[in-house]
Amino acid sequence: MAKKDTGSVRDALRIGKGTERHDPGTFPIGPKKKPKALEELADAGAKLAKLQEALYAEGVGGGNRSLLLVLQGMDTSGKGGTVGHVLGLVNPMGVRYAGFKKPTAAEARHHYLWRIRKQLPVPGQVGVFDRSHYEDILVPRVQKLVPAAEWRKRYAEINGFEQELAEAGTTIVKVFLDISPEEQLKRLKARLETPAKWWKYNPADLDARAQWDDYQKAYADVFAKTSTETAPWYAVPADHKWYRNYLVARLLIEAIEEMDPKFPPADFDPETELKKLEGVGVPA
Numbered sequence: 001m002a003k004k005d006t007g008s009v010r011d012a013l014r015i016g017k018g019t020e021r022h023d024p025g026t027f028p029i030g031p032k033k034k035p036k037a038l039e040e041l042a043d044a045g046a047k048l049a050k051l052q053e054a055l056y057a058e059g060v061g062g063g064n065r066s067l068l069l070v071l072q073g074m075d076t077s078g079k080g081g082t083v084g085h086v087l088g089l090v091n092p093m094g095v096r097y098a099g100f101k102k103p104t105a106a107e108a109r110h111h112y113l114w115r116i117r118k119q120l121p122v123p124g125q126v127g128v129f130d131r132s133h134y135e136d137i138l139v140p141r142v143q144k145l146v147p148a149a150e151w152r153k154r155y156a157e158i159n160g161f162e163q164e165l166a167e168a169g170t171t172i173v174k175v176f177l178d179i180s181p182e183e184q185l186k187r188l189k190a191r192l193e194t195p196a197k198w199w200k201y202n203p204a205d206l207d208a209r210a211q212w213d214d215y216q217k218a219y220a221d222v223f224a225k226t227s228t229e230t231a232p233w234y235a236v237p238a239d240h241k242w243y244r245n246y247l248v249a250r251l252l253i254e255a256i257e258e259m260d261p262k263f264p265p266a267d268f269d270p271e272t273e274l275k276k277l278e279g280v281g282v283p284a
Contacts, residue, residue: 045089056094059124061264073177076187
């Protein structure tokens, strides 16, 4: 179901009731050509960096707010690439990255949210989850690792968890990088045909590809049950990497602009300090 280009990327990409999403290869909002998108991404990067600096400074000054970017998607959809190209535009001091793979034996002994809580951003930070707590619904469901009653109760648990984060000052931006099976095939082949990309390939990726429809159904239920007013989902068409990066940058800009972070006031008199500085002179 196409959505009207209102100028707001969040409005254009937000998943509402059901699973309305744009085709992964389309351009529902913003630039339609790569050169224009790269030009606008550069401008967006400068803007994002300034907003992130204000958020970081606010946290240093005693503020309690942070932002959490949750990235989900099928293999090769570009979660790592998005982190590099979009979050690489801002000061790394204010970014906290966490990639979630299969739980370790130690992690598996705890509640599934235990390892998630350990990686949450502190005030002033932009946190990034490369995969997330949603893996604890998707994978157990598709691979039948736990009884259905177990993963079904996690929808409500996660909604409560995210509401708790929001009330504590964290703005949550949940992004599904929506790639087509045709584009995934191209990217998997490129990984196998390019020695420099072999490290990215995992034979298990083919198992997940074989279960494509099952994962799509699982994602559809995740969107229907956890796209809330507090933490909505956004589906980003991801067949074109340059367009994906532009959209995610814009989503972050809109989210932080709404937060409207403020630089903290000085706890000293700048004029007095300037006079003192001028009086010190230049060291010999």
